[in-house]
Amino acid sequence: MKHVIMGTAGHVDHGKTCLIKALTGTDTDRLKEEKQRGITIELGFARLSGSEDLEIGIVDVPGHEKFVRHMLAGASGIDMVLFVIAADEGMMPQTVEHLEILKMLHIEKGIIALTKIDLVEEEWLEMVKEDVRESTKGTFLENAELIEVSSQTGYQIDYLRARICEMAEACSLRREEEELLRIPVDRVFTIDGFGTVVTGTLTEGSIKTGEEIWIYPSERKVKVRNLQVHGKPVKQATAGQRTAVNLAGIKKVDVRRGEVLAAPFSMEKSRMLDVRVSMFDTAKRPLENGARLHLFYGSAEVLCKAVLLDADILQQGQSGFAQLRLEEDIAVKRGDRFILRFYSPLESIAGGVVLDPVAPKRKRFQETALDALKRKDEGSGKEVLEQILLEESQKFPQERLLARKWGGLRTEAAELLREMEELGTAYRIDKDVYLHRDFLRTVQTTAEQILEDYHEKNPVSGGMVREELRVRLKNGLHASDMRPMDALIAGMIDRGILKEAGNTVALSGFSIQYTEEQRQIRDAIEEIYQKAGVEIPESEEVIDGFKDKALARQMIERLCGEGVLVKLEYPNYMHSETIGWARQILKETIAEKGQITLAEYRDKIETSRKYAMMILEYFDREHITKKNGDARVLWE
Incomplete structure (x- = not known):
C-alpha cells in the first residue's frame, strides 16, 4: 500500500x-x-x-x-x-x-x-x-x-x-529500507499498562515491533514494544504513515518532542551544521553575520548563531552558505530542510538545506571550504560522496561512517566507493576503509619526509624499524588510530615507494654508500667481534672505543643488517662466522650423543658458563634446539 x-x-x-x-x-x-x-x-x-x-x-x-x-x-x-x-x-x-x-x-x-x-x-x-x-x-x-x-x-x-x-x-514513493528509519517525535505521553508512547510521521524507512532502535541526539537505546497507525495495532509501519510507538525501557521524562527515532548508528549528534540559507522573498529584515536565531527542523526547535561564510549580510531573496552553531545537541541528515526565525521578535525569515550535519568549525571566506560546500550543494551523489571522503580521510573512515555523513544506504555508498576505486579516486586500505587519492598523496609525502630525514641522520642504517615508522607516520598525519598504518606502509611497499628488509623500511631508492671514515669504522668493529670469538664484549664497550659513538652504534646495527653480526640479545652481538662455528659444534655433539648439557657445551667451545648459556638460549629462540630436562636436543 x-x-x-x-x-x-x-x-x-x-x-x-x-x-x-x-x-x-x-x-x-x-x-x-x-x-x-x-x-x-x-x-x-x-x-x-x-x-x-x-x-x-x-x-x-x-x-x-x-x-x-x-x-x-x-x-x-x-x-x-x-x-x-x-x-x-x-x-x-x-x-x-x-x-x-x-x-x-x-x-x-x-x-x-x-x-x-x-x-x-x-x-x-x-x-x-x-x-x-x-x-x-x-x-x-x-x-x-x-x-x-x-x-x-x-x-x-x-x-x-x-x-x-x-x-x-x-506522489513519489518514500524509501522504506529499515536502515533509513526516522520518526521526528511530535508528541510524548504515557498509557497505563503500556508506558511511554511517542508519535510522529515516519518520514523514511520502516519500523517493526520487537526491534531495537535509538533516540537521537541523546543516543538512548530503546525497544519497540507496540506500534499503532491511525489507532490500529500493526506489526510494522512504513514511510509515509503517522505512527505511534510504544517504547520499552524508557520513561516519559527521558524523551521529548523534537528528538528522533532512528536506526542504530544511522545518525550522529552535532552542534555545528554547514548549510545553504535562502532568505524569504518577503523577509522584512536582513540576516547579518552572527545573528542569533531559532532553528526549526523536523519537529524540533533550537537556538543557534548564524555565521555567514561567503557574505556579511543576506538580504530579501538572497542565498548563501553559512554555519549554524547550536546551543544544544541535535541530529539531522544531509539534505534535511529547515526554517530560521529571528530570536526576537519571532519572525520567519529564511529556510535552507543541511550540507554537512556534523561540520568542523569553519572560518569565513575560506575559498577551499566554500568550494567544498558548493560541491555538496550542487554535485551529484558520487561527487558529494567523494568530497566527504576527502574531508574524512584523516579519520580512516569505514563505509558505515561515509554512508551516514552522505545520508544514504551503506550498500549505495559502497557501490559508489567501488566505482571511485576503479577510477583511482578512492583507495581501499582495508576491507571497508577508504581514503581519497589526495590524502594518499599526503600519506606518501609524509612517509618520504620521515624516511629522508632518517636516512640523512642515519646514513649507514639500512632503514627505519617498521614500528618506529608506524608511530611517526601516525603522528605526522595527526591520525587518531594506529591500526591503518600497517596497511598504508604495506601499500607503499607494494607500489614501489618504499622497500623493506627484515623489520626495517627504507625509501626504495636508498642505498648505503660508505665514506672512507665509515668504512674504517665498519672494518674495525667487525675485527673486534672476529677476534673476540665467543667471549664477546657488550656493544657499549665497543662503542666507547670510537670518537663518533652515534656512528659506531649505527654501524653495529648495519653489520647486523648485512648478516656480518648476529644479535644474541641486546647488548650482545657475535660475529656470524663465530656463531656458525658454535652451531656446527652443537649439531655434531648432539648427533653423536643425542643431546647436550650446558656444561658439556661450555667445555666443547672452551668458554665460561655465561657465554655458553647466552649462545644456547639464542639457538632455542631460533628453533635450532629445545630443552629436554637439563639437556638440549635438536628442534624437530
Whole structure:
C-alpha cells in the first residue's frame, strides 16, 4: 500500500480544521482549549482512504502566528499540501508566511482550497482568486488547481477529495529500507499498562515491533514494544504513515518532542551544521553575520548563531552558505530542510538545506571550504560522496561512517566507493576503509619526509624499524588510530615507494654508500667481534672505543643488517662466522650423543658458563634446539 502525508497550511480561522472534518469526518481539534477558543493550537491528525492501495495521512497545523512552531513541526515531512484560503478574507499574513515556509521545505505538490465560498459574492470572489494567483506566482503553487469549496454546504467537497487522491497517487514513493528509519517525535505521553508512547510521521524507512532502535541526539537505546497507525495495532509501519510507538525501557521524562527515532548508528549528534540559507522573498529584515536565531527542523526547535561564510549580510531573496552553531545537541541528515526565525521578535525569515550535519568549525571566506560546500550543494551523489571522503580521510573512515555523513544506504555508498576505486579516486586500505587519492598523496609525502630525514641522520642504517615508522607516520598525519598504518606502509611497499628488509623500511631508492671514515669504522668493529670469538664484549664497550659513538652504534646495527653480526640479545652481538662455528659444534655433539648439557657445551667451545648459556638460549629462540630436562636436543 502507498502511504502519503498531506499537510494543511493557511491563516488562522480560514477553515482548515472544518475542511478536514468535511473531507474525513474527523475533528482534528482534540484539546479542550481548542474547542473553547475555536482555533487549532496543536497538531491534529486524520486519515483519508483513497483506494485499497492508497492511504493519506493528514496533518492539520495551527494557523495562528503564535503557533508557527507547531505549524513547522507538522509541515516537515509532508508530501503535498492543502493550501487553505478563506474566500471572505483572501491572502493574509500567515498565508504568506506559510507559503514561504512550504517553499523552503521543498514541498512540490499542492492544491489551493478556497473555503467559505458560500459567504461571498461573485465579484469579490474573482478579486480574491486574482490576488491568490498573483501571490503564488513563481512558487510551486503557481499552476496549482484552485478549488472553491464550502465545508458548511458540502459544495465541491467530493470533488476536492477526489483531486487530493489523484495528486497523492502521483506522489513519489518514500524509501522504506529499515536502515533509513526516522520518526521526528511530535508528541510524548504515557498509557497505563503500556508506558511511554511517542508519535510522529515516519518520514523514511520502516519500523517493526520487537526491534531495537535509538533516540537521537541523546543516543538512548530503546525497544519497540507496540506500534499503532491511525489507532490500529500493526506489526510494522512504513514511510509515509503517522505512527505511534510504544517504547520499552524508557520513561516519559527521558524523551521529548523534537528528538528522533532512528536506526542504530544511522545518525550522529552535532552542534555545528554547514548549510545553504535562502532568505524569504518577503523577509522584512536582513540576516547579518552572527545573528542569533531559532532553528526549526523536523519537529524540533533550537537556538543557534548564524555565521555567514561567503557574505556579511543576506538580504530579501538572497542565498548563501553559512554555519549554524547550536546551543544544544541535535541530529539531522544531509539534505534535511529547515526554517530560521529571528530570536526576537519571532519572525520567519529564511529556510535552507543541511550540507554537512556534523561540520568542523569553519572560518569565513575560506575559498577551499566554500568550494567544498558548493560541491555538496550542487554535485551529484558520487561527487558529494567523494568530497566527504576527502574531508574524512584523516579519520580512516569505514563505509558505515561515509554512508551516514552522505545520508544514504551503506550498500549505495559502497557501490559508489567501488566505482571511485576503479577510477583511482578512492583507495581501499582495508576491507571497508577508504581514503581519497589526495590524502594518499599526503600519506606518501609524509612517509618520504620521515624516511629522508632518517636516512640523512642515519646514513649507514639500512632503514627505519617498521614500528618506529608506524608511530611517526601516525603522528605526522595527526591520525587518531594506529591500526591503518600497517596497511598504508604495506601499500607503499607494494607500489614501489618504499622497500623493506627484515623489520626495517627504507625509501626504495636508498642505498648505503660508505665514506672512507665509515668504512674504517665498519672494518674495525667487525675485527673486534672476529677476534673476540665467543667471549664477546657488550656493544657499549665497543662503542666507547670510537670518537663518533652515534656512528659506531649505527654501524653495529648495519653489520647486523648485512648478516656480518648476529644479535644474541641486546647488548650482545657475535660475529656470524663465530656463531656458525658454535652451531656446527652443537649439531655434531648432539648427533653423536643425542643431546647436550650446558656444561658439556661450555667445555666443547672452551668458554665460561655465561657465554655458553647466552649462545644456547639464542639457538632455542631460533628453533635450532629445545630443552629436554637439563639437556638440549635438536628442534624437530
